[in-house]
């Protein structure tokens with residue numbers, strides 16, 4: 001009986017895990033891969049337990065800062081089958097509520113080491129013990145030419161720059177359990193098989209731009225002032 005209870009608790013813990021993770025994202029967090037790990041970036045190949053022949057790997061040197069700068073290497077094989085697509089996902093530090101955390105963009109350095117040009121997109125989704133109910137992808141992909149060397153890129157997470165694949169953009173951003181980086185040559189389409197090698201480093205959560213915030217506040221104050229003036233005038237015009 002005790003063992004049964006322990007199993008129940010374990011199951012509850014597993015069910016709650018995504019909720020705990022849902023508070024993970026923090027403005028300013030950076031994956032720099034200097035700890036020698038993949039920092040939670042993985043590939044998922046569906047429920048049948050297929051194994052990616054070349055999973056994400058930590059490379060100890062040759063990142064944007066040169067010798068001794070670790071980075072994440074993603075490899076895809078092209079064609080069809082396990083490992084054919086350029087994609088990686090993170091369900092740990094990149095899960096959470098992007099809207100409450102005030103994350104407006106994700107920046108990263110990339111290096112297309114392969115022979116194929118890539119069109120990179122982000123996908124934010126909320127699977128939690130089942131299929132995702134909400135999923136949003138970058139409306140515009142970022143072109144990363146083969147052999148272009150280390151380049152900083154930035155994906156906007158402004159809801160206006162995302163498209164809902166299903167459910168809503170807002171819900172995907174506020175309850176994200178998985179962030180996915182993928183090569184998607186067709187806007188809004190599924191990732192396609194491509195033989196490629198992509199280096200990634202310094203994945204950073206960038207805050208919603210301050211000037212925009214201030215502009216919103218000034219507009220907000222202006223609207224309040226206008227409303228107050230209208231209110232006063234309204235009272236004056238009203239018959240006693």
Ligand SMILES: [Ca+2]
Pocket residue numbers: 032033034063069070071201202
């Ligand atoms: Ca690094």
